[in-house]
Amino acid sequence: MALIELHNITKDYPLGDQFISVLKGVSLTIEKGEYVALMGASGSGKSTLMNILGCLDRPTGGDYFFDGRELGRASGDERAKVRNRQIGFVFQSFNLLPRTSALENVIMPLAYTSNLSNAEKKRRGLAALQEVGIGDRAGHHPSQLSGGQQQRVAIARALINRPPVIFADEPTGNLDSKTSVEVMDMFKKLNDEGITVILVTHSQAIAKFAKRTICMSDGQIVSGLFEGGVSQ
Numbered sequence: 029m030a031l032i033e034l035h036n037i038t039k040d041y042p043l044g045d046q047f048i049s050v051l052k053g054v055s056l057t058i059e060k061g062e063y064v065a066l067m068g069a070s071g072s073g074k075s076t077l078m079n080i081l082g083c084l085d086r087p088t089g090g091d092y093f094f095d096g097r098e099l100g101r102a103s104g105d106e107r108a109k110v111r112n113r114q115i116g117f118v119f120q121s122f123n124l125l126p127r128t129s130a131l132e133n134v135i136m137p138l139a140y141t142s143n144l145s146n147a148e149k150k151r152r153g154l155a156a157l158q159e160v161g162i163g164d165r166a167g168h169h170p171s172q173l174s175g176g177q178q179q180r181v182a183i184a185r186a187l188i189n190r191p192p193v194i195f196a197d198e199p200t201g202n203l204d205s206k207t208s209v210e211v212m213d214m215f216k217k218l219n220d221e222g223i224t225v226i227l228v229t230h231s232q233a234i235a236k237f238a239k240r241t242i243c244m245s246d247g248q249i250v251s252g253l254f255e256g257g258v259s260q
Contacts (some may be wrong), residue, residue, distance in 0.1 A: 029095075031060040031095055033056055034081075034092055036055055036088045037054040038053060038065070039080065039087055039149070040086070040087050050076045050247050051088075053085070053090070054073075054249055062239065063214065063239045064222055064225070064238055065240070066228045066244065072247070082111065092116075102190060112137060113189055116191040116193070118195070119196075119197040126171060129166065129169060130162070134188055135152065157184050162177055162184075162185050168172075183218075194218065198229060215237065
């Protein structure tokens with residue numbers, strides 16, 4: 029069963045008394061366990077598509093099915109539950125709270141899980157930090173961590189609810205080349221463990237880590253390559 033199915037997705041934004049079409053009839057299927065890179069130049073629509081896939085925004089038209097549920101027209105509460113329980117996000121700018129520790133940043137999504145004790149939240153947070161290799165930095169604030177360590181905290185936070193899919197938006201954009209490879213190796217490990225990874229990037233070098241590359245231009249998918257470079 030497909031994890032994600034898009035049928036003729038459109039997205040328009042108002043500009044004065046007119047509308048700008050950012051997505052122009054995108055149809056796409058992503059199976060469970062895939063590792064997909066979504067590529068395109070600035071303005072191609074890839075970030076808008078990622079926001080719709082991650083339930084951060086609604087499409088103007090078309091159908092979006094996530095794990096069999098239609099989410100394009102779901103209520104804000106329904107989409108929020110999916111975001112919190114089934115989706116992990118990793119961003120270029122890390123999006124960590126500066127005045128809280130690595131552990132506190134990681135367990136933040138668990139604030140919406142009322143049936144967990146504080147001790148259990150802490151246990152899960154420490155385990156997630158250990159999984160990404162920085163268990164000894166749990167008490168450090170973001171300013172005390174390197175860029176690579178901050179991104180590992182962000183990945184641990186994305187993993188805290190054990191979601192079936194992780195969306196990563198330019199996750200190596202603020203990292204040097206060595207640290208970028210380390211972070212991408214981490215995504216590969218997570219994918220090998222069965223997590224679906226969907227990566228937005230403008231870098232062909234980073235896209236090569238994925239098993240499938242989908243290229244966008246002017247709000248449309250122009251190619252989707254499977255592992256080995258075979259066209260869709």
